Amino acid sequence: MxxxxxxxxxxxxxxxxxxxxxxxxxxxxxxxxxxxxxxxxxxxxxxxxxxxxxxxxxxxxxxxxxxxxxxxxxxxxxxxxxxxxxxxxxxxxxxxxxxxxxxxxxxxxxxxxxxxxxxxxxxxxxxxxxxxxxxxxxxxxxxxxxxxxxxxxxxxxxxxxxxxxxxxxxxxxxxxxxxNRKGGRFGVVQTGREGLVLREFVFADEDAFLGLESIEEVVRYQTWSPRTREQAKELVAEIIRNAPAVPRSHIELAVEFKGTFIGRVGTKIAESSATETLNMSTMNSIPRRADLWFAFLPSYQGKGLATEAINAFLLLLKGPLELEIECDPRNLGSMKMADRLGFDKISQDEGVFECKGEHQRMAPSPSLGHFVTHNLRTIETTLKECSICKEPFDIAHQPVQRIASHDHENACSHVFGQSCLEIWITSTNNNSNKCPICRCVWFNKPQHPSITAVLQNIMLEGQSLDMSYSVQSLIQSLGQPVNDGERRMDIYIRQIVSIMRKVPKL
The missing domain is CATH 3.30.460.10 (Beta Polymerase, domain 2)
Known part of the structure; x- marks a missing residue:
């Protein structure tokens, strides 16, 4: 039970x-x-x-x-x-x-x-x-x-x-x-898979919570060490303490499969700013930022349970919200999970950091402009056709391939026709910053819409997007100040972590 x-x-x-x-x-x-x-x-x-x-x-x-x-x-x-x-x-x-x-x-x-x-x-x-x-x-x-x-x-x-x-x-x-009404609390939340449910935490979950959070593998990429009994007790109490709040800003639910506690998923919603509070007419249109987190027992990972549980959790949230997942860049499992959930990777910070005695160097994903000028090249290939349109390569549709940004980075080797790729990377498609085949992230999505507009205008005017077209030229054409030859276009940069974002549909 x-x-x-x-x-x-x-x-x-x-x-x-x-x-x-x-x-x-x-x-x-x-x-x-x-x-x-x-x-x-x-x-x-x-x-x-x-x-x-x-x-x-x-x-x-x-x-x-x-x-x-x-x-x-x-x-x-x-x-x-x-x-x-x-x-x-x-x-x-x-x-x-x-x-x-x-x-x-x-x-x-x-x-x-x-x-x-x-x-x-x-x-x-x-x-x-x-x-x-x-x-x-x-x-x-x-x-x-x-x-x-x-x-x-x-x-x-x-x-x-x-x-x-x-x-x-x-x-x-x-x-x-x-x-006595449920209010912002939840009863048993069905997920669509038999036996997989979400529910509110109770004090009886202390042992199960400790069993999850004391596993070295589970906290491998967190800043904290495996939890102690006292820490688990206090954290469960905090979840229960916050549940009756109206409005509820900390929502965290236990995940059960066939009566067994297998994990947890939660979010913390940022309070509205003073400006939003004063301007009540815009409250329903301004998304509030919310951090999303999740943890599951290793023995239940890789079975689709986490994806289904988190998707069910997202449906409970009332928008508009702008959700973010902060991932240690080494945590490929969480990053793949974010991709499956439909989150867009928008930035990865660069720097050397220490986590539990380990030093890691993380390189940033390039911007769109940097990707165009430094990470694409025309190649000679035995392939006969573009992977996107399936049309033959020719002088107006030359084969191009992405090259790695850094020595330690693995570049996918897919080949595309240049004109098809130009359309892909400058489109409004949510995956336009990723390889059309393997969804490998190529660059940070532009946060300034005019950058994309300039690239689109170049093509509309019949010009080919020359691989040597400089970022500085793009910026100057927009009338933007140039800083070290390249404008920083990524936002929500966080030291050490990659950030992924999603706005749930209402």
Missing amino acids: PSGNVIVEQYNPSWPSQFETIKSSLSSYLASLSVLSIEHVGSTSVPGLAAKPIIDIDIIVTRENLQAAIDCLKVNRFMYLGELGIQDRHAFQDPNQDPKRNIYLCIDGATQTRNHLGVRDILRTDSELRNEYARVKMELSGKGTNIVEYIEAKSPILQKILRETGLLSEKELSAINEA
């Missing part, structure tokens, strides 16, 4: 004694503070009610004592998770999870505090309502319902129970109902 699915059990008579043991420990941690009460809440607090086998506990304090209580629990190694989308309910993860428990620090008299206590008290006395609630929970569990969908699906019966308590206003009931 997937880790995100809910398991509901029949009532366990040991739950009250488990609560008392946990309460005793909490009381000792908080002995120096003024705590109003420590309450057993949730379904395990109601005798006879089926429940998830997790002890829910509310530590109730005044608002004035909230920060002191937070600090006290943190000192005792409780991980603070914030409000998780529920106002005045501060969640913690107890380092001791035997038995499993949820610890909440709640403000006295707040809506959520009255919610917890009211539901518990009425279900303890109203057997008909208790049995109805149990039926709903057992049915959802029997269907293998994901935790996000489970919370939303039982919201109607909870609203009925809360109305029976008479403790909450209509406004408060509406707020609770809204908080």
Whole structure:
């Protein structure tokens, strides 16, 4: 069963004694503070009610004592998770999870505090309502319902129970109902391949996350070393902590195949600039930048699972967005993945860098102008026809071939007719900077549209694109200042990394 699915059990008579043991420990941690009460809440607090086998506990304090209580629990190694989308309910993860428990620090008299206590008290006395609630929970569990969908699906019966308590206003009931909706969170996301799904992270994923991120091969091209247990715990907590945010800027989902955690995929969306925030009329037309990342267990790579999972993830994102993948240039697997996903390589920085004690020298991909003047040559060949149009070579359609930019670079050896290649590299085709046959990247795509326009105008005027036509001449014809003979046309340059970009279709 997937880790995100809910398991509901029949009532366990040991739950009250488990609560008392946990309460005793909490009381000792908080002995120096003024705590109003420590309450057993949730379904395990109601005798006879089926429940998830997790002890829910509310530590109730005044608002004035909230920060002191937070600090006290943190000192005792409780991980603070914030409000998780529920106002005045501060969640913690107890380092001791035997038995499993949820610890909440709640403000006295707040809506959520009255919610917890009211539901518990009425279900303890109203057997008909208790049995109805149990039926709903057992049915959802029997269907293998994901935790996000489970919370939303039982919201109607909870609203009925809360109305029976008479403790909450209509406004408060509406707020609770809204908080129980999925919002920006996701239930089980199907990918199209049987058994391959995406879902929200849960705390139970800590071991699987560690199993992935502690593999040397997985973090080979990252700046960090294999993760430790504490790091994995904090990273999973951070993912869960960010999930309820509205709007949600950090989206990261677990990937499962046939019930087994096999990887993760995520994105972090940049906040809108001050200019965009002020000019709301343009907000829907200006793409926001977002970094995309992914990691998969080596044993599940090479089977198409990662490609399908990431494509399904991209469909969840609401645009307009401009996605970027930053790849270590040695990481050919990730670069091939980006190409399969339809990303365009727009730049590769040059320089010597050190990563985990290894020194690497990376050379830049040339610009279009540099490619034309330095990386193409006419050749003599035994081939009879152009690889693009399949027409014979002749004096007006001479065979040309790309040559390598650097000694260590492997150049593809495909041969094309010169006029066909001129049309290809100056077109608006997304792959115009790549070999038409093998998709080897030849040059960085022009970021100044006038460069392409000049090249196209040369051909429209009936001129052949002379291999000696200089970049400086192109720039001067555009009225651009010349800097060392060549204008830098690539943007979003990042030291060490190659950058690939995609704007998802809406």
